[in-house]
Amino acid sequence: MFRQGPPGSLRAVFLASxxxxxxxxxxxxxxxxxxxxxxxxxxxxxxxxxxxxxxDFQCGPAALATALNWAGAKVTPEELVPQVYLPERHGSxxxxxxxxxxxxxxxxxxxxxxMETLLAEVEAGHPVLVLQNLGLSWFTRWHYAVVxxxxxxxxEIILRSGRNERHVMSLQSFERTWQRGNHWAMLALPPNxxxxxxxETPYLQAVTGLERAQHWQExxxxxEAALSRWPDSVPARMGVGNSxxxxxxxxxxxxxxxxxxxxxxxxxxxxxxxxxxxAEQGQLKPAEQAARRAxxxxxxxxxxxxxxLQQVLDKLAAPAKR
Amino acid sequence: MEKLRRIAKPVSHxxxxxxxxxxxxxxxxxxxxxxxxxxxxSAQAEQDRQHVAALLERVDVQEQxxxxxxxxxxxxxxxxxxxxxxxxxxxGKIDRLPAGGDSALGILFAVFIVLLITDILGLTSxxxxxxxxx
Numbered sequence: 338m339f340r341q342g343p344p345g346s347l348r349a350v351f352l353a354s355x356x357x358x359x360x361x362x363x364x365x366x367x368x369x370x371x372x373x374x375x376x377x378x379x380x381x382x383x384x385x386x387x388x389x390x391x392x393d394f395q396c397g398p399a400a401l402a403t404a405l406n407w408a409g410a411k412v413t414p415e416e417l418v419p420q421v422y423l424p425e426r427h428g429s430x431x432x433x434x435x436x437x438x439x440x441x442x443x444x445x446x447x448x449x450x451x452m453e454t455l456l457a458e459v460e461a462g463h464p465v466l467v468l469q470n471l472g473l474s475w476f477t478r479w480h481y482a483v484v485x486x487x488x489x490x491x492x493e494i495i496l497r498s499g500r501n502e503r504h505v506m507s508l509q510s511f512e513r514t515w516q517r518g519n520h521w522a523m524l525a526l527p528p529n530x531x532x533x534x535x536x537e538t539p540y541l542q543a544v545t546g547l548e549r550a551q552h553w554q555e556x557x558x559x560x561e562a563a564l565s566r567w568p569d570s571v572p573a574r575m576g577v578g579n580s581x582x583x584x585x586x587x588x589x590x591x592x593x594x595x596x597x598x599x600x601x602x603x604x605x606x607x608x609x610x611x612x613x614x615x616a617e618q619g620q621l622k623p624a625e626q627a628a629r630r631a632x633x634x635x636x637x638x639x640x641x642x643x644x645x646l647q648q649v650l651d652k653l654a655a656p657a658k659r
Numbered sequence: 660m661e662k663l664r665r666i667a668k669p670v671s672h673x674x675x676x677x678x679x680x681x682x683x684x685x686x687x688x689x690x691x692x693x694x695x696x697x698x699x700x701s702a703q704a705e706q707d708r709q710h711v712a713a714l715l716e717r718v719d720v721q722e723q724x725x726x727x728x729x730x731x732x733x734x735x736x737x738x739x740x741x742x743x744x745x746x747x748x749x750x751g752k753i754d755r756l757p758a759g760g761d762s763a764l765g766i767l768f769a770v771f772i773v774l775l776i777t778d779i780l781g782l783t784s785x786x787x788x789x790x791x792x793x
Contacts, residue, residue, distance in 0.1 A: 392711040538703050560695075572702050576695040606693035613691035618688060637701070645691045 343628060365516075366452040367508035371492060378460050382486030382495055383407075386464045388502045389414045393543055396499060397421050397429025400481035401437060403497050404466045404525040428479055431468065431521060438525045439546045441557040446532045450520030454534045461533035463524050464497075470517035471621040477619045479518070526558035537567050543577060553583045571601050578610060590614050598627070605634035611643045612615050616649050704743035707750040711738055715770060723773040734776060749776070 391399040391414075398414035398421055401432040403410050420437045421429040438445035448454050448465065458465050465484040472478035480653035482498035487508075494511045498504040515522070528547070532540065540563060549555040552643050560576035567573060578593030588618045597607035612628035614619075632639065714720055715738065721731045738746065752775060 538706060540661060541695075541699045542703065545694075545699055548695055572695065572699045575693075575698050579692065579695045582692060606698055609691050613788075638697070641693060642693075648691060 338451065343542050365509055365512050366613075367512045370452055370456075372510065374490065377489040378456065380486070380488035380490070381458065381460050382488075383464055384461060384485075386485045386497060388497050390502075391499045392583075394424055395429075396481045397434060400483050400497070400501075401429075401434050401525070402525075403483045404464055405438065405441055405443060407464050408443045408525050408527045410443055411456055411605050412441060429481065431523075434466070434523065435546070436550075438523075439550040439552070440549070442524045442528070442552045444492065444540075444547065444549075444555075444559050446526060446529055446540060448522050448524060448532065450522075452508070455484060455522055455618050456489075457533050458524060459484055459487060463526065463530075463532065463572045464620065466523050466525065467496075467515055468518035468521040469511075471514055472517075473591065474517055480514075483520075491530070508630065510657040514619040528555040531562050531566055535563075537563070537570055538572075541570070541572050541576065546578065548576075548583070551583075553580045556580045559585070569600075571597055571604055571607075575606065575610070578607075581609070582614060585619050587614050591618070598630075604643060605631045605636050608634065609638070609645050612645050612649060616645075616652060621649060621653050625653060667669055700743070704746065707740075707743070707746045710750045711746060711776075715776070724777070727773065727775055727777060738776070 352643065389399045389402045389406075394512035395414060395418060398417040401417055401421060402412055402414040405417075410564045411613065417437060418441065421433040422522055423429065423433075435447070437499075448458060455465055455467070467484055469480045469482060470477050471480050479501070480495045482504070484494060484496050485600040486495035487493060489494075489508070492507050492509075494508055494651055495504050496511075526532060528544075541560075542562070544556055544559040547559060557577055557580035560573045560580060561572060563573040564577065574593055574597055578590045578597075581587075581593060582590035594607050594611035594614065597604055598611055601607070608627045608631035612624045612631060615627060625646070628642065628649050631642040632646055635642075706711075712735070713733055715724075715731060724731055725735055741749070
């Protein structure tokens with residue numbers, strides 16, 4: 338507690354008014370966008386996006402099937418129902434859409450909550466799966482749909498939505514429903530395609546989920562795509578090495594780790610992983626050298642480095658057994 | 660306000676369970692290999708800390724902190740002692756706020772940030788959704 342502050346009720350009123358004012362002051366992004374016709378991007382409609390009409394309450398599976406099939410994963414809404422649909426809630430949770438996307442070897446990326454970002458992704462050719470609240474904040478009707486186009490000069494945004502293959506809304510009505518869905522929107526991309534708005538760390542976090550789902554080949558392609566945009570990204574290159582290691586391509590993994598030990602000689606995990614792949618290939622002396630380097634650099638993972646070094650030393654001490 | 664308080668408890672319970680569940684889900688590390696997830700997460704943690712530290716450097720934020728009797732150094736050292744997950748929550752909440760320039764909205768933004776930070780540090784107790792550590 339702080340001592341000199343105003344009493345509790347006053348504070349509550351202050352807080353409430355702050356929050357209300359902040360909310361009320363937030364103007365529609367669409368209004369700002371529509372004010373500058375000279376900056377309008379050309380109209381886009383991704384007509385090649387497939388369409389799966391929705392059954393009953395199952396907009397989640399239908400919207401996800403739309404996005405996944407566009408990304409080249411052959412899957413029907415019926416197949417997705419057991420993965421993302423919760424019968425007792427008559428709906429799907431966002432995290433499950435993300436997880437199901439990974440399970441199909443595609444990269445789920447949650448975009449920034451801005452209209453400009455959403456339109457930029459559509460312009461880049463990526464359908465955007467959005468969460469809308471078609472009701473009100475106190476009477477919710479959640480809905481998932483896929484934005485596939487827009488025409489700012491005509492104030493139109495085009496969606497695959499429910500049973501409607503080409504649902505047209507004004508930007509403002511769309512934005513209000515999207516705003517009430519907390520501006521949540523995701524892409525489901527093939528691993529060789531980066532979101533137009535991708536930021537390095539959030540994108541790599543999305544890719545580590547593919548590793549977790551054991552889609553190593555896709556993860557490797559996605560890390561390589563990340564390297565093409567951020568050539569100096571140490572985590573992306575570690576990802577390439579780790580995916581190759583998981584696929585038992587030890588020389589490939591060794592190359593990736595070694596590259597980092599040369600470009601970023603202060604990065605201990607690269608030395609540790611290099612030591613491990615060298616040891617597994619029987620190059621125990623160089624492995625010991627790399628492991629000692631990792632230990633001397635230290636850091637929060639020092640215990641792991643110590644363990645790696647110990648394993649290498651054990652192997653060195655008992656070569657006859659191998 | 661009362662209503663907010665009432666839902667705060669179930670929500671915080673849910674968050675705790677969700678985090679525990681995440682912990683269980685982490686795959687066992689392969690022997691001797693540092694996983695990409697750990698590397699990317701520590702990169703994220705570094706960015707979050709820089710993000711929050713940059714906010715504490717803002718003049719308007721520092722003035723508000725002083726107005727509440729908290730020295731910026733005190734606030735900084737408290738933020739340093741937060742775990743990565745806590746800093747990430749803080750940075751995430753800040754990102755969700757409408758960005759403020761130097762308008763009237765900017766001042767409210769600064770006040771809001773300060774209260775949010777002091778709340779998380781346990782110096783104030785305004786937001787029911789902030790879980791206190793003591």
